[in-house]
Structures are given as C-alpha cells and as structure tokens.
Amino acid sequence: MSGPAYTPTDEELAHLQKLSSEFEPEVTGPLVGERQSSSAITTEYANADPVYRVKTAALPSKYSHYRTCRGDGHCGWRAIAFTYFEALLRLGDRNRFLEEETRLRSMGNLLNSIGFQEHLYEDFADECFDLLRKTESLVSAGNDERAAAELLASFNDVGVSMAIITYFKLLTSAWIQTHPNDFAPFLDLGQDIRQYCSTQIEPSVCEIDHVGMSALAEVLVKQAGFALEVLYLDRSAGEEINTYRFDPVSNDGLPLHNPPTLRLLYRPGHYDILYKMEDVQQPAIPQAPLHVALADYADEFVPMPTSRGMSDVMSLIPGMYPTGLGQNWPSVSYDYNPSPIPQPQMAAVPTYTSVPVPTTSQEYVNTAHHNVPLESPVGMSLNPPMTIERGGPFRPSMYELEPGFQSNHSQSLPFQTSIFRNSHYNTAHFLNPDFQPEEWSPDSEYVTGSRSRHKSASQ
Amino acid sequence: MSAGSKKRILKEYGECMNDTPSGMKINFDEQNMTEWEVLMDGPEQSVYAGGHFKLKITFPIEYPFKPPVVSFKTKIYHPNVSNDEKGSMCLGMLRPEAWKPPNKVVSVLHLIQTLLIEPNSDDSIEPSIATEYKDNRKEFEKTAKDWVKRYAK
CATH class of the missing domain: 1.20.1300.20 (Peptidase C65 Otubain, subdomain 2)
Incomplete structure (x- = not known):
C-alpha cells in the first residue's frame, strides 16, 4: 500500500505559504x-x-x-x-x-x-x-x-x-x-x-x-x-x-x-x-522613608503635617503595608509607597478614619477595594488588640509584634540607605526631635546584620 | 471608515490627479471613495503593449494603517498577478507586513507599471509562470501576448 510520498506542488506550497503569512491570530x-x-x-x-x-x-x-x-x-x-x-x-x-x-x-x-x-x-x-x-x-x-x-x-x-x-x-x-x-x-x-x-x-x-x-x-x-x-x-x-x-x-x-x-x-x-502605587495616587510627593513612621509612632501618636500629603497618611495606617514575603520588615526599596495591595483573600482593610483624607485619595482607596467586604473601619488605637493573625496578606506591622515591643527597639531598626541614615528622620540624627544617640547592643548587631544581608540579596 | 481615512484618500486622489502616471486613468466615485477603478494601458516597452487593463484599488477600513488591495479585473498572464477571479497583486510595499502608513498611492501605481514592464519572478504569486518567465522567456511572452489579445483588447 505504498505510493510515492505526497509532494505538494509549487502552487499548493505557495497557497499554504500565503495562508500562513496571512494568518492572524484572533x-x-x-x-x-x-x-x-x-x-x-x-x-x-x-x-x-x-x-x-x-x-x-x-x-x-x-x-x-x-x-x-x-x-x-x-x-x-x-x-x-x-x-x-x-x-x-x-x-x-x-x-x-x-x-x-x-x-x-x-x-x-x-x-x-x-x-x-x-x-x-x-x-x-x-x-x-x-x-x-x-x-x-x-x-x-x-x-x-x-x-x-x-x-x-x-x-x-x-x-x-x-x-x-x-x-x-x-x-x-x-x-x-x-x-x-x-x-x-x-x-x-x-x-x-x-x-x-x-x-x-x-x-x-x-x-x-x-x-x-x-x-x-x-x-x-x-x-x-x-x-x-x-x-x-x-x-x-x-x-x-x-x-x-x-x-x-x-x-x-x-x-x-x-x-x-x-x-x-x-x-x-x-x-x-x-x-507603582505612587503613579496611581498622586503626582510625585517626596516620600518620607518608610521607617520614620514606625520609629516615630512607637509610643506616641504625632499627627503628620497635613501639607505632606496623602502618602504620609497612608504610611500611618497599620496593616496598610504590603505583605513582605514572610519577613519582619519588607524588602522594599525606599521609593516604595506603603499602600494597600488589593488581594482577593483579604478579609478587612483596617482603615484609619480620623485623619482627614483628601477626597480623591479616599476614592482611590474605595475603588481599590470595591470587591472586598469591608468591616466597619477599625479606628487606629495606639495599643490595638494583638489579635491580628500573622501570615495574613499584610506584612506584620510593629503593632503586631510581641507585647514587649518597646519604642527603644526602634533605634535598632536597620537604616540601609545612607540618605535616610544621614537625614533628620533618623532618630540618631541630632536634628531629630526624638534624638537618641545610637547605642551598640550585641543583639541588634546580629539582627541588623542578617536583615541587611537579606535585603541586599533581594534587591 | 474614519474621518482620518477619508481625508487621506481624498488627499491621495488629489495627488494622483496631479501626477497621474502615463497611460493611466482613475475613476473616482465620491460616494464610494474606498474603491478606485484604474484603467491602464499596457506599457509600450512591455509584452502587454496594446492591452487595456482594468484594475481595482480597494482601501481597507484601517487604511492607511493597512495597505490598499490591488486587483486586476482584466485577466493578465503575469508572475505577480494571481491567475484567478481575484487577479490580486501583492508584493513589495503592498504586503501587509511591509506596508508603511506614509506610502503614497501614486507610488503604488508606479509600482504596478514597473511590474508590467519587468515582472519580479523572485517574489511571485504564480510560481509556474515565474519559472516560465525565468527559464523559457519566449514561451512566456507568447502566452502573455496571446492573453492580451484574448482578454485585454
């Protein structure tokens, strides 16, 4: 049952070629x-x-x-x-x-x-x-x-x-x-x-x-x-x-x-x-380094000057940081705007209601979460109940750390960028209102070292 | 058809009127400006001399972002014109992947004329005619002239 192998003629080949070159996927x-x-x-x-x-x-x-x-x-x-x-x-x-x-x-x-x-x-x-x-x-x-x-x-x-x-x-x-x-x-x-x-x-x-x-x-x-x-x-x-x-x-x-x-x-x-979130929100507002909020508000809430705009407000909201892949602190660069990451499995977005939020930004928050069932807004308290579960969509904020967490731990926070380190946002800077000289502690030495390694590896 | 396409077609028509390639005549219908009828004499120096060919140039909705479609309504024996009822000519700048939006229709007309004078057998749509054109020019010319007599008088 054999015969010569089927060989298409030139015309057929040309036709196929034409079909294939004219093919446009839907x-x-x-x-x-x-x-x-x-x-x-x-x-x-x-x-x-x-x-x-x-x-x-x-x-x-x-x-x-x-x-x-x-x-x-x-x-x-x-x-x-x-x-x-x-x-x-x-x-x-x-x-x-x-x-x-x-x-x-x-x-x-x-x-x-x-x-x-x-x-x-x-x-x-x-x-x-x-x-x-x-x-x-x-x-x-x-x-x-x-x-x-x-x-x-x-x-x-x-x-x-x-x-x-x-x-x-x-x-x-x-x-x-x-x-x-x-x-x-x-x-x-x-x-x-x-x-x-x-x-x-x-x-x-x-x-x-x-x-x-x-x-x-x-x-x-x-x-x-x-x-x-x-x-x-x-x-x-x-x-x-x-x-x-x-x-x-x-x-x-x-x-x-x-x-x-x-x-x-x-x-x-x-x-x-x-x-990036900053593109979506507002024209570029110079962003205060992320750790400022953490360090400054450890023991006392100080309202941020409103003129500094929305991005600072966002950074005050506990739980509004993106989940940081299981690290204690996010491996994000400093141009990152802390902000909510809409994720379908998210149960509730703690919304800080007592800071006046510009309307456009408020709308943004709403649209970003329009498919998320919102619980009644959780007012921000300085000592919130420690009931927030680890491993949720948000990276842990300082409010979720062990009850023993004290503000004096904040000075052991890693300051990875020289810009931040040398700025007055650093509590170790003499212009910082909460000026606190850096002290060496063997424990934090270890923590800082491992973290900065982690950070540099992930960047 | 968008306003941009219409404007462009009108512009192209204006230019073609000012600079009509010799031996060509364009019938333009303002009611249906996306289809031009072109009457063209076979160029003197070609085997198609003496023939009168009717062509259609169709502008797609996406014109000028897609090329106009050129088809010979008069049967012609040519390696670059499909030997079927469509009589389509699709090569060079007319290929969809080579078409540039700033290409001019008048250049398309010139391309058609050039191809009648000198067929492009390397980029043919009818491979058997192209082979004959390359290997047996006499036979090709004979058939081409015969077709002119039969279909293009």
Whole structure:
C-alpha cells in the first residue's frame, strides 16, 4: 500500500505559504485596558513554572497595578505612547502639554530631513497634537478624571491609536537615521540603517524591538524629562524580574531627580503597562522613608503635617503595608509607597478614619477595594488588640509584634540607605526631635546584620 | 471608515490627479471613495503593449494603517498577478507586513507599471509562470501576448 510520498506542488506550497503569512491570530480585548490590580498577574502565573511563579509573586509588592495592551503587534509602541500621555496627565501641568506640543512640532524638520513629506505625516501628527490639546484643556479645567477617560477612549479608537503610533514610529525612524553612530552597532551585521528603519520601524505591523525602543525613549520619553522602565519577565535565573531603565538627563548632563516614569512589563512578545502605587495616587510627593513612621509612632501618636500629603497618611495606617514575603520588615526599596495591595483573600482593610483624607485619595482607596467586604473601619488605637493573625496578606506591622515591643527597639531598626541614615528622620540624627544617640547592643548587631544581608540579596 | 481615512484618500486622489502616471486613468466615485477603478494601458516597452487593463484599488477600513488591495479585473498572464477571479497583486510595499502608513498611492501605481514592464519572478504569486518567465522567456511572452489579445483588447 505504498505510493510515492505526497509532494505538494509549487502552487499548493505557495497557497499554504500565503495562508500562513496571512494568518492572524484572533486578538481580543481592548487596545488599552482598564487599570487593574497587578495581583491578577500573580494569579495568572500561579500554575506556571516556578521561575515565573517566584518572579510574579514579588511583583505586586512593588508594582501595584497594571493595564493590558492588546497583543496585536503594536502593543509595545502603544504602551509607550499611552504611558507618555499618562505621565503628562499625572504631572497635571498645562504648560508641559504645550511644551511637548512645541517640542514635537519642532521635530518636523527632523522628519523632513530624512525624506518624509509633511502632507503625509501631518495627519498622524495632528492626531497626537489633538489629543495633547484635548487632555490639556480637561486638565487645566481641573477635570483629571475626564482627561484620563478621554485618553483611554482615544487610545481605544483604532484610527487615533494607530495614527499616534505611526507618528511616533516616524519620529523614531528619523531619530535613528540622524544618529546613526548610536544605533548602527546594534543592528544585524551588514544591515544598513535606512534599510533597518524601513523594515523594522516604519511598517505599520512591526513590533518594537530594543533598538526601536531605545530610539523612542530618546526622542519621545527622555526629552520630555520622563524615564522609561521595562521589566523583563522571562525564564532567566533570579528571583526578581530584570529591569531595564532609560533615564533622562538634564541639560547639564546630570540625571534628573525622581522623573515621572513610564513602566512596562515585557513578557516574550508582549508588552503591558505597570504602575507603582505612587503613579496611581498622586503626582510625585517626596516620600518620607518608610521607617520614620514606625520609629516615630512607637509610643506616641504625632499627627503628620497635613501639607505632606496623602502618602504620609497612608504610611500611618497599620496593616496598610504590603505583605513582605514572610519577613519582619519588607524588602522594599525606599521609593516604595506603603499602600494597600488589593488581594482577593483579604478579609478587612483596617482603615484609619480620623485623619482627614483628601477626597480623591479616599476614592482611590474605595475603588481599590470595591470587591472586598469591608468591616466597619477599625479606628487606629495606639495599643490595638494583638489579635491580628500573622501570615495574613499584610506584612506584620510593629503593632503586631510581641507585647514587649518597646519604642527603644526602634533605634535598632536597620537604616540601609545612607540618605535616610544621614537625614533628620533618623532618630540618631541630632536634628531629630526624638534624638537618641545610637547605642551598640550585641543583639541588634546580629539582627541588623542578617536583615541587611537579606535585603541586599533581594534587591 | 474614519474621518482620518477619508481625508487621506481624498488627499491621495488629489495627488494622483496631479501626477497621474502615463497611460493611466482613475475613476473616482465620491460616494464610494474606498474603491478606485484604474484603467491602464499596457506599457509600450512591455509584452502587454496594446492591452487595456482594468484594475481595482480597494482601501481597507484601517487604511492607511493597512495597505490598499490591488486587483486586476482584466485577466493578465503575469508572475505577480494571481491567475484567478481575484487577479490580486501583492508584493513589495503592498504586503501587509511591509506596508508603511506614509506610502503614497501614486507610488503604488508606479509600482504596478514597473511590474508590467519587468515582472519580479523572485517574489511571485504564480510560481509556474515565474519559472516560465525565468527559464523559457519566449514561451512566456507568447502566452502573455496571446492573453492580451484574448482578454485585454
């Protein structure tokens, strides 16, 4: 029962080739999704292999929220474009919108210089300027929420979304071509810059690669004074997701302090958007180091100056710290905003009710927990009952420590950063109202040592 | 079809009117501007000389973010035109993965003309015609001319 093996004819092969090259997987979901809790990512990987499980488990403690982008081959471009606008909204400064429009317009020369014709790119550029202006007018009218809604709606309109992406792609291409020395070494051997741009940047269906992203970061993100941070979630070794940052520099070449940051999560072949709690809440308020609250309020509650804003208020709330993976103190960096991590299994969020909370922030708290059955708010007392169970979703706060815990233990808290150590927030600093010279104690020596090792290992 | 696409198509039409490639005529219907009918004479220096070809250029809803679709309504013996009722031509800048939003329709028209003069047998849609074009040019020209007489007069 044999015969010659079936060999498809050229026509059939060509047909199959055509089918396969025309194949487009069904892609669903909004072009840019709503912001949601990043614990969803952890849940998604709960059954994945251990590398992913470990890496994603640590994610929500640093990045509280995320937003999906549709995986249609434009997600990297769209994610950066969207977060660029969002960073402007977060700054909430109408002058920045105007500055950006002017800056982008001034790059028309760049586009012209590499042979793009104005009447062909102006439609794409205009969509971008339109959106800048629309959101600017809403922001200057104080209507931040509508501005955010407008931004999301615009990016979910294929025409607008694609036009803006196309405009940014052209800028990227122009940037690469006008800075060949910066990019040529990263291209495949023998690949010509012009050819690279024309096949890897300009076509409407081509996902962003690292060269493209570096160039877009240069032309769009860094020049706007923003930073871009990409987390690479892959199977590489280590317990944390690898992070790559593009940092802006000021005119004198020094790094900008605490720039608004666009954050992306990269999983092989796909980009989504990430947020830290500080991005979600408010424009960047300089954050007091985490341990200040712990040390200062050990034996006496002193109201924080209200002018210091929401983030300090949040840090006063016992139990509002994210769970720190079983350590006594969280292995978080100091730019971390202590704040609630919405987690489905959470029973109650102790809410501190007696501090006046700005309304916007209050709304935030509510929305973050809208699916969580709230018990009646637990008023903050200085000696709360020691009934809170260990091992819950929150890392233990000082109020959950043994009854013998005394404030004088606080001086043995580890001060890992030199900035904090040398600041007046440190009780060992002579300007601290609760000044208490450091004393050496053999016990704390051991504790501090082990903890800082742990910390450095986890960072 | 979004306002942006319409605006772009009108712009492209304006440019094509100012710079129509020789031997081409575009029938544009404002009621249905996403489908252009192009009448084109076979270029003098090609085997298709003397033929009159009717083409259709269709603009997808996502235009200009997806390429226009070019199809020959008149049958033509050509390695880059599918030998079926669609008569589609899809190569070079017209490929979905190579299409760039700033590409101009007038360049598409020029591409079509160039391809009639010099078929691209390395990027063919009809491999057997491409092989014949490469290996047996005489036979190819004979058939092509025969088809012009039969279908494109």
